[in-house]
Amino acid sequence: MQLRFQDFDDFVVFFKPNGIRMHQVDDGHFGFVEAVSQKLAAPLYIVHRLDKETSGLVLFAKNKDSASLLSELFEDHLIQKTYFFLTDRKPDEKFYLVKSHIEKKQNRFVNTPGLPPNSETLLEYVQPAGDFHLWKAIPKSGKPHQIRLHAESMNIPILGDPEHGGAPWFRLCLHASRLNFTLHGKSYSFESEIPPSFKKPDPLMIRNLLDDAFFNRSELFHLEKHDSFRLLHLEFKDLRVDIFNDHLWVYDYSANGLTHLQQTQIQNFANDQHLHSVIRHMLDRGQGVGGLEQTTLQQSTPETTWHAFEEKIQYVLKTNSGFSPGLFLDQRENRQWIRKMALDKNVLNLFSYTSGFSVAAALGGAQQVTSVDASKKFLEWSKENFKANALSSEKYEFFAQDCMLFLKGAQKRHRTWNLIICDPPSFGRSQDSIWKIEKNLGELAHLIWNCLAVNGQLLFTCNYEKWTRHELIAEFSKNLPHGKFKLDRLPLLSLDFGETDDTQNLMKGFLLTRLS
Incomplete structure (x- = not known):
């Protein structure tokens, strides 16, 4: 934006x-x-x-x-x-x-x-x-x-x-x-202009909160009709709110869910902004969705699929395929960085989900893009995202496989990539194994290192709440050859997510360059 x-x-x-x-x-x-x-x-x-x-x-x-x-x-x-x-x-x-x-x-x-x-x-x-x-x-x-x-x-x-x-x-x-x-x-x-809440303060606050948040983003950014952005981040303890084109997507982290009055205020805000509201009551992160996509919806829309844009890239979004609609907006600046760096590169996207990074790399002129995820459903969704941007999925690689097994196979074939993206979950389960980042990160780091070309770069992120950024870097790099790599910061978060703060931001990560 x-x-x-x-x-x-x-x-x-x-x-x-x-x-x-x-x-x-x-x-x-x-x-x-x-x-x-x-x-x-x-x-x-x-x-x-x-x-x-x-x-x-x-x-x-x-x-x-x-x-x-x-x-x-x-x-x-x-x-x-x-x-x-x-x-x-x-x-x-x-x-x-x-x-x-x-x-x-x-x-x-x-x-x-x-x-x-x-x-x-x-x-x-x-x-x-x-x-x-x-x-x-x-x-x-x-x-x-x-x-x-x-x-x-x-x-x-x-x-x-x-x-x-x-x-x-x-x-x-x-x-x-x-x-x-x-x-x-x-x-x-x-x-x-003074903020909306200064003109008509409401003791219930939810409507003021949303109005002021929209005012802040509108004053800070040139918002376009189909844009996607974080509307509410840390302004209110139990709510995170995104706008995806004409949909208002509300993540409710409160223990018992929003009250009827709070839901009504959210709906009124959505109506005034000509948005369709979706309110999802979020369960404990890291425990999986478990088929609860519909039962956790407090408000939704008749259609289950729609399209939205981020930095002029189009994405297919869904209400019925997990707790997220299919795009994590805190990765926006990282996707932009990948798009700028991808020209003529061989790019590997691990734990690719709906392959937002892969689409960005392809649009950035990557020579080859390989997307790997254990879920066939998410890879089919990924192909929809490629198609939405006039990219033929037949030109690119999609592997429905456990990422660790894929890397072991790539290592045996001496296959390397110039640019690797890795955004693993804290916990995951596939047919072949159970993934726990605190247990498996060291092995993952070793496999990625062996598949990263000399002078190649890795963009690594995760949301594991028990590690700080420095602890994540220490765990990832402790078994890598000393003096053979350089670490850099990720791009700062977009300001719709507030300030970049290692103690507050859920997402943490780094850039790594292999020197030899």
């Missing part, structure tokens, strides 16, 4: 969703600027910051000279910023000019009475919003948590800000809406 942003000679302006930190804090915890820099294939420089839970406009410089100049404008308060926030408290006044001394004590930002003010904010009442109240904030300085602390001090704490006295909510209701400044003699003005 293409990012939506405003591009100028010296800077770019983006919309940052709530829930994404501004920048990387260590090797495994990346932020917004790293993600957008990767997509633009160009460095960007931070000149101001928004709190992780604050949404709205953010400006990045495109070079060091511009970064220095824009940083000075922010430091000298020559860039006017306007925010909006919600509170559940009735106002005593319509205007407040708040001044205080803000400092950090014991890892918390606080107002400290008795010291000279180092911060100033104008707070102006806007209007009621249901049972809540909308305020405008214009900071005259730029201290951390400034608006949040000043709202708290006036007894109008921000909704969703329990750290500073606010009532619980699904998000921090603070939005950076406007930026105004002059640079090189030219005036600039940028504005972002």
Whole structure:
């Protein structure tokens, strides 16, 4: 998906969703600027910051000279910023000019009475919003948590800000809406509409949650009619929601399933967006579907098959063939990487499922693509995906076989590949064997190594929850020849999945290059 942003000679302006930190804090915890820099294939420089839970406009410089100049404008308060926030408290006044001394004590930002003010904010009442109240904030300085602390001090704490006295909510209701400044003699003005939940907050929250999530993705990406993307990721504990073309696919991880009222709110959202809703109550991951595809559906559609696009690649999706419709969207950036790297390569896709990686490789000009999966049903589905993209499945290889047995046979035949994709399940069962990643990964790594050509590359991912990324790499590489390979990071996750965070993201993996 293409990012939506405003591009100028010296800077770019983006919309940052709530829930994404501004920048990387260590090797495994990346932020917004790293993600957008990767997509633009160009460095960007931070000149101001928004709190992780604050949404709205953010400006990045495109070079060091511009970064220095824009940083000075922010430091000298020559860039006017306007925010909006919600509170559940009735106002005593319509205007407040708040001044205080803000400092950090014991890892918390606080107002400290008795010291000279180092911060100033104008707070102006806007209007009621249901049972809540909308305020405008214009900071005259730029201290951390400034608006949040000043709202708290006036007894109008921000909704969703329990750290500073606010009532619980699904998000921090603070939005950076406007930026105004002059640079090189030219005036600039940028504005972002306030989120839907600020206009009509609903105590039941589910509808607000979906509306805000759609707003965030629409502001961040140029969404096209048939696109597929993650609508709701970590914003709500028990729900993950994807959009596949005209279908809203809801994964419900709650213990007892969604209530009738929650299902109704989801259906109303789907109707307003002209989407068909499918709600699946998910069982314990890793235990298999066991023929429960239909009994776990809380809402569905009459048709069982439809088509959707991802990065202009078409996929066949189904409601009756497992707990997923047939495409894991967190692999989007990895599929894009495979497509870019596949030209003239021999490509092997292990545990290929519906062969999304294989289709991407074929469209990228791979010389040969081999897809291996124990399920004949999934390989037939794979051929449907090839056909949907005008690719003749007869030109490519499909093996309905246990992947370990396939690799052993390939090793005996001295067959190698330039590019291998491997995304094994944590647990699997075939006619020939039972697969457990914690038990079988070492043998799998050895077999893959023997089938990977010199200078060849492996893209490896898994969702095994008991290992961190570093533990996965250690387990995979411990029996490989020392000094004979190089490890790299996978592409960062697309921002519809939030920030790339090794401690939060279920999918983990790496790129490996065989050096000799």
